[in-house]
Each structure stands twice: as C-alpha cells, then as structure tokens.
Amino acid sequence: MAFEVTTDAAEQTDAAEQADASEQTARAALDILRFSFVHYTYPGASQPALNGLSLGVPAGKKCVLLGHNGCGKSTMFLHANGIFRPNLGQVLWKGMAVSYDRAHLLKLKQKIGLVFQDPEQQLIAATVAEDISYGLCNQKLPEDVVREKVYRTMETFGMTEWAETPIHRLSLGQKRRVALAGVMVLEPELLLLDEPTAYLDQEQMRNFVQELDRIHAAGTTILMATHDIDLAFAWADWVLVMEKGKLVLEGEPEAVFSRRDTLERLQLRTPAVFDVWEALPAALREEIGSSRVPRSVEELTAGLRRIAASCIT
Numbered sequence: 414m415a416f417e418v419t420t421d422a423a424e425q426t427d428a429a430e431q432a433d434a435s436e437q438t439a440r441a442a443l444d445i446l447r448f449s450f451v452h453y454t455y456p457g458a459s460q461p462a463l464n465g466l467s468l469g470v471p472a473g474k475k476c477v478l479l480g481h482n483g484c485g486k487s488t489m490f491l492h493a494n495g496i497f498r499p500n501l502g503q504v505l506w507k508g509m510a511v512s513y514d515r516a517h518l519l520k521l522k523q524k525i526g527l528v529f530q531d532p533e534q535q536l537i538a539a540t541v542a543e544d545i546s547y548g549l550c551n552q553k554l555p556e557d558v559v560r561e562k563v564y565r566t567m568e569t570f571g572m573t574e575w576a577e578t579p580i581h582r583l584s585l586g587q588k589r590r591v592a593l594a595g596v597m598v599l600e601p602e603l604l605l606l607d608e609p610t611a612y613l614d615q616e617q618m619r620n621f622v623q624e625l626d627r628i629h630a631a632g633t634t635i636l637m638a639t640h641d642i643d644l645a646f647a648w649a650d651w652v653l654v655m656e657k658g659k660l661v662l663e664g665e666p667e668a669v670f671s672r673r674d675t676l677e678r679l680q681l682r683t684p685a686v687f688d689v690w691e692a693l694p695a696a697l698r699e700e701i702g703s704s705r706v707p708r709s710v711e712e713l714t715a716g717l718r719r720i721a722a723s724c725i726t
C-alpha cells in the first residue's frame with residue numbers, strides 16, 4: 414500500500430481523513446524515528462529546507478529516502494541525530510521528543526549512526542584503527558574494551574589488514590567502508606546513510622549492499638538516501654519520497670513505484686525492471702509465477718531462463 418501525502422483538506426473526504434488518521438496513529442507506534450511537522454531554514458536562506466516535514470521510519474525495516482536534489486534529504490538526516498534543531502516541530506526517538514542537552518545528544522548519537530555523503534567529512538583520524546576507535550574514545554570506555562570492539566568491527570568488515578593504513582591511502586570505496594565501520598562500532602539501532610553508493614563501481618556496490626544486509630539482519634533499522642532508483646527497488650522494503658522539504662509519498666516499493674503520475678511530476682523515474690515487467694504480456698508474467706514484481710533484472714532474468722529451460726525440455 415502507498416500513502417500519498419496531501420495537505421489539501423479539500424482533496425480528502427471526512428471518512429478518508431479518519432481512516433488516514435487512525436492508520437497514521439497505528440503506524441506511528443511502530444516508528445523508531447518520527448518527524449512531526451518539522452520546519453528548518455538555513456541562516457540567511459530565503460526558502461525553508463524542511464517545510465513541515467512529517468514522516469516515520471518504521472522499526473526493523475530497510476528504508477530508502479528518495480527525492481530530487483535539494484529536496485531536504487541531508488537536512489532531514491542532520492535533524493535525525495540532533496546535529497540540527499528544528500525551527501518548529503518535533504523529532505521523536507521511539508515516541509519521545511528529542512532533548513537537546515549535551516548528555517541526551519551524546520546518547521542519541523550512539524543510537525542513531527549517520528554516515529555522511531562524503532567520507533572525507535567523517536574520517537578525521539590518521540589511520541583506519543584510530544578512526545574506528547574515535548567514537549568509542551569519546552564515550553570514555555576503558556582502553557581494552559575500545560581495542561576489543563575496534564578489532565571485532567575491523568574483522569566483521571574484513572579490514573584488519575588496513576588497521577595501520579593511513580586514511581589518505583584508501584580508495585573512495587574503502588573510505589566509505591571505514592566510515593561505515595566507524596559508525597557501526599557504536600552499535601546504533603538506526604543507521605542513516607546519505608547516498609552511500611554514489612561513485613562506487615559494481616563490485617564495490619555489491620559488497621556494500623551485502624554489508625548493509627548483514628547489518629540489517631543483526632537488528633539495525635536502516636534509512637538510506639539515494640538517487641539510485643534501481644537499488645531502491647531491489648533493496649528496500651519501505652520507500653519515502655520527499656519534495657521541497659515535505660513527504661509526498663510513502664509505502665512498499667511496488668506500491669510507491671506504481672504511482673507513475675506522482676513520480677513523473679517529481680521527475681523521478683521508475684525502476685528499469687518495473688518497466689520491463691509491465692511491458693511483458695500478462696500470460697508471460699503469470700508463467701514466471703512471481704506473486705510480486707521481480708526486484709532486479711537478475712531476478713527477472715532467472716524467471717525468464719526457467720521458462721526458456723522448461724520450453725526446451
């Protein structure tokens with residue numbers, strides 16, 4: 414199901430409004446993070462970056478955040494873990510309004526890990542091991558605990574051999590992985606990733622997505638901002654779409670990408686596999702036998718190969 418978010422009351426009947434409201438209330442209880450009517454304008458800017466943003470991140474899901482350049486995705490992330498404070502409205506963590514005193518913010522930053530778009534913004538220490546230990550040292554943990562956690566994380570991320578490597582010697586893909594490891598070492602409950610796959614090659618992208626799936630399987634909710642529509646469709650189980658600082662559409666991937674009119678208006682394309690699937694004759698789709706649209710070209714090709722094989726035998 415996809416929910417199109419409209420602020421025009423005239424577009425909604427009373428009954429639909431009531432159904433929407435109870436649906437929203439029920440869903441809000443399942444959200445790990447919630448934005449409630451958040452407004453934010455950068456100092457000196459003429460337009461708001463967040464313009465009454467209300468959205469929820471459902472606990473336990475793999476979520477993507479889509480939207481045109483400048484629609485407010487990064488600004489939303491900076492509000493999520495308290496780096497920015499709304500001019501108006503509220504950010505809620507597990508149903509509780511975020512409190513902006515130092516002690517609470519420090520705790521919030523452990524629970525909500527943010528990986529920036531540009532790893533250079535995040536990596537500050539001289540070597541990989543030092544960088545991964547940075548957040549733990551800030552928590553003033555005993556040295557042996559820090560060492561153990563850093564080693565375990567480097568092992569999980571397959572980077573023990575880089576421990577003493579200077580950060581500036583790493584490739585972009587490697588820097589991205591170190592930045593992710595530096596956030597994951599703090600064991601956040603929610604991981605926010607700002608365009609993590611931009612400029613990665615196919616192999617790096619596959620490895621990165623596998624790492625995310627492992628992180629998610631271990632119990633972390635993930636919200637990834639991306640411009641990669643095919644990745645969004647293949648990976649996510651919940652999709653949020655923003656426009657001009659507001660949420661305009663949300664739902665399961667198939668439902669969201671069925672809203673062609675809305676997506677066209679937002680100048681967002683549909684996933685390639687979605688278009689190919691819709692162009693196939695209904696009989697062929699039935700024969701492939703999937704109860705849902707295949708999530709990737711590989712999945713669709715596997716279905717077509719199965720049919721081709723059964724025709725030959």
Ligand SMILES: Nc1ncnc2c1ncn2[C@@H]1O[C@H](COP(=O)(O)OP(=O)(O)OP(=O)(O)O)[C@@H](O)[C@H]1O
Nearest residue numbers: 455458461462480481482483484485486487488489
């Ligand atoms: N430091 C800043 N000062 C003033 N305006 C800013 C600043 N950072 C962002 N903005 C403006 O705020 C709006 C939202 O920007 P934001 O970076 O959050 O968008 P985005 O959706 O993450 O974009 P992209 O997809 O290009 O990364 C844009 O209009 C942008 O120009």
